Amino acid sequence: MSRYLSIYFPNLLTDRLAIRKPELKDTCYVFTMSQKNRMMVTASSRQAEKQGIHVPMVLADAKALVPDILAFDEKIDFNQKLLFRIAKWAIRYSPNVAVELPDGIVLDSTGCAHLFGGEEKYLKNILSKLEQFGYYCLGGLSDSIGTSWAIARFGHKLPIIPSGQQYNALLNLPPVALRLTQPVIERLHKLGFDKIGKFIQMPASILRRRFGTEMLSRLGQALGTEEEAFTPIIFKAPYQERLVCLEPIKTRSAIEIGIEKLLELLCKRLSKEGQGIRLADLQCYRLDGKITEIQIGTNQSTHNIKHLTKLFGLKIDKIAPGLGIELLILTASKTEQVLIEQEKLWGGNFGLEDQNLAQLLDRLAGKVGHQAIKRYIPQAHYWPERSLRQAITLDEKTEIKWQKANPRPMEMLHKPAAIKVTAPIPDYPPLSFRYKEELHWVKKADGPERIEQEWWLSQGEHRDYYILEDDKGCRYWVFRSGHYNEDTSEWFLHGFFA
Amino acid sequence: MIVEKQEILAKLRQQLLEMQGYKSLPEASGNSFGLGPIESCFPTSTFPTGTIHEFLAESPEEAAASEGFMTGLLSKLMENGRSCLWISQERKLFPPSLEIFGADPQHIIFIDLNYKKDILWVLEEALKCEGLACVIAELPDVDFAQSRRLQLVTEKSHVTGFILRKRSKSRISATACTARWAIKPYPSATINNLPGVGNPRWEINLIKVKNAEGGTFLLEWADNRFLPVESSHPVVLKEVKEKIA
The missing domain is CATH 3.30.1490.100 (DNA polymerase, Y-family, little finger domain)
Incomplete structure (x- = not known):
């Protein structure tokens, strides 16, 4: 048997304001909103309610009752946000919690109450916690959402209805407790039905003819004979x-x-x-x-x-x-x-599919972050900086091969360093160059290897790359940006060969 | 009797070495690193795997040369499709270039970190992972306690570790690494003195080896393997060139 706990916040917005501004506690204040050019009271504090200020009332009337009443503007849908927050907090009492607009939440407490030592203690625990926060609230616990809703708002005796006792609990409540629409309530009122008990025993056909199918379904929902949709704020994940x-x-x-x-x-x-x-x-x-x-x-x-x-x-x-x-x-x-771990006859699988490696990388990612771990795969570009890209997954493969025809340097500078060069003849490698205050005499050279800018990706000059070896045997990768020109040619060192 | 004695002695020596953390490659794989005379420097007469090697590099040129030599070794270690971790701070290594030295860049996982202590942590954690072929860390300084700790990890997992010490400040300090190398670039040679730059050539300084003597050697990378160059003397070089031709 399911059990539902409905919690009703009669002064949700005003209580919330009192939590924020403790000096407002026990004073008269209301929230207002402009409706059809009138300032209407949309929420009133408990003190104001005692003075007879109820929703809906025009602010001017409220001021007639309490001259020094404070009025605040209501933020649209703020109660929804607030209820959602409370519902999220209440997840510790039940995994399934739903918001009931405009002023309550429902908990599916099936199988939860015994963890707190019975339903009475369960209810007391929740309500006292909420009261500690500063929210005045009322609860109702029964087999159906409908009855719990009614008991929380209109029940004056015990908040807990034993299993299967919805019928008796509803008898003395007003018809409003059935969550009916306004026209139906008005018609009931006109006919003198001031208690549910007065019409609950009427045959279904008569009720349907007089008040529509809504009446029957609401009655069924309250009695627990009809299923009611329950949409929790957070759906329980499968795992x-x-x-x-x-x-x-x-x-x-x-x-x-x-x-x-x-x-x-x-x-x-x-x-x-x-x-x-x-x-x-x-x-x-x-x-x-x-x-x-x-x-x-x-x-x-x-x-x-x-x-x-x-x-x-x-x-x-x-x-x-x-x-x-x-x-x-x-x-x-x-x-x-999950990949089934297989006992291998001929030694383990040591490639990138190795489970030990995957576990190692998980641990590293946990400590130093995912962004630190990189794997590169080739890309079909000649421009050196674009000739490779980061692999997305550990086992991503590509059909593109690394280009092998032209050697690439072992170490490459992230930003090419400007160098001074003696290059007497156009398109010939330099005779010497100066990098970081040190002069290097070029003994051997290879090149040029011209790499054009990919105009569909970026604009700029092409590069003429040379491999140079100096008198000490150190090998460098340098390039001239653009065509040879005695005055404007710019040379850069881009990498070091092994 | 004497032969038997010698056999027993050799066996005992082998045991002693194994206790000291020297593990040679399993015999089944049977691949030599092709380092020629360098390998005879080691007590086991093969390049020791499953231990820590440290490489010193003062300048970016030397770092590039060290990385080239290390990648050459890596290609052998990664032969059976194993992967490798390259841990660094401000990495300048250009992955496509690894292909020239026979290592598939796609099988190398790069870990770029900001702090030295992170590098040490990741290095130790990676060395514990038995499936890896090799772990390379660019670490400027490593002290004796740290290196000893790493060495102990590799002895258990048999993963080879390379530490590249770029511009090390405390290079004289002793470490527990099996070997200390310094690789310097060396002028390349072209066939018949034709213009252009030849195959990469390095002057390999094996500064320290545990239980053995080091030395200085010349090595060239040609046709996807190491090629020992006989002598550094320029006159002899010419003959070598002809030999290669």
């Missing part, structure tokens, strides 16, 4: 494990134990289904309502607990536990089919 901590934890070793336990659970499931983790998130729900998160990635899908624990171990430093962590949630946000 997710939760660990509720008995006591808030904040030491490294405690977090490590937590991670290991979660991984054990998760990897057991993954390995059964032949899946492995590529990306995993660990969310830590802190005592103060904040959530800290760490993420790991792997180069090869894996469900090796030891390896994954190591990867998380590298990132534990980044968790700020604050006053303590109450709940750990581990999600495998990206999974892939």
Whole structure:
């Protein structure tokens, strides 16, 4: 049997403002919004409600009741944002939490209450926590969303309805508690139905004829005979494990134990289904309502607990536990089919597919970051800087071959260094050059190798490359930018050959 | 009796070397590095793998020469399709050039780091990974304790490690590396003195070898292998040239 807990915030916006501005506590203030050229009250504080200021009311009327009332502009959809935030906080009480506009949230508490020592303690725990934050709230717990909603807003006795008792609980509530539309409520009012009990026993055909199908479906939803859609704010990921901590934890070793336990659970499931983790998130729900998160990635899908624990171990430093962590949630946000590890008869596979290598790179990426690890594959360009590019994956292959016809230097400067050159004849290699205050006499030379700019990529002069060897045997790669011209020719040193 | 004694002695010597961290290549692969006279410098008469070598380079020219020589060795180590890690800080190495020395740049994973302590951490972590052919680290300085630690890791995993010390400040300091090299560029020779630049040639200074004497040698890279050049004397060089021709 499902159980749903509905929480109702009668003064959501005003309570929120009082949290922000404690001096407003216990004063009369309202939120207003302009509607049809009138300033309408859209939310009022509890003190203001006691004075008789209710929604909807014109601000001028409210001022007649309380002359020194404070009015604030309401931000559009702010209550939605606020409810979403509260719902996210409430995930520690149940994995499925939904927002109920405009003023409440619903928790699917099925199978959750016993973790807190029964439904009574469960409800008390949530409500007292929210009250501590400063939100005045009411709760209702029953078998259906409809009844819980009604009890939270209109129930005056016990907030917890035992399983199967929705019918009795609804009898004394007003028809508004059924979440009906305004015309239907007005018609009910006109007919003198001030309690649900007065019409709930009427035959379905009569109710449908008088009030439409809406009435029947709402009644069914409240009684639990009709299914009601429940859309949680966060859908539970297919591979997710939760660990509720008995006591808030904040030491490294405690977090490590937590991670290991979660991984054990998760990897057991993954390995059964032949899946492995590529990306995993660990969310830590802190005592103060904040959530800290760490993420790991792997180069090869894996469900090796030891390896994954190591990867998380590298990132534990980044968790700020604050006053303590109450709940750990581990999600495998990206999974892939795992390669079956095969016992090899003739030694292991030592190429790039090697699992040891993939695990090593995962560990390195965890420590120094993914951007530090690079692999290069050739690109079909002659321009030296563009002749290679970074590979996207560890095993990416390309049909293009490295060009071998013209030698390339072992070390290449990121930015060619300007040099002074003696080159008497056009298109002949230099006789000598000066680099970093040192004169090099050229003994042997090769070239030129002309490399044109790829005009569809960038503009500029072509380069004439020469390989030079000086009197000490050091080999250099120099180029002249553009055509030979005695006055304007510019020469650069671009690399060192082995 | 004497023969037997000698055999026993040779065996014991071998055991002693193995205890000191010398591991020769498994016999099945049977490939020599083709370093010629240099290999006889080592106690096992082959280039020792599964240990740490350090290369000193003062200038970018020497660094390039060292990288060329290291890549030549790498091509042999990577022969069975293994991959290699190249760890560096401000790397200037141009990957396509590795192809000339027989190593496939696609099988090399480059790790560019900002801090020296990160390089040491990554180097140690990589040396532990048994599937790798070789790990190369550009590290300006390494002290005895650090190198000893790395050496111990390689003895367990049999991964070869090269440390390229560019512009080292404390080059005199002792390290636990198996060999200390300094590779310098050497004027190349062209066939029949034709114009142009010849094959890369290096003056190889084996400064220190554990349990053996070092020396200075000339080496050329030609046709995808090392080619020992007999003598550095210019007169003899001519003969060598003819031999190559």
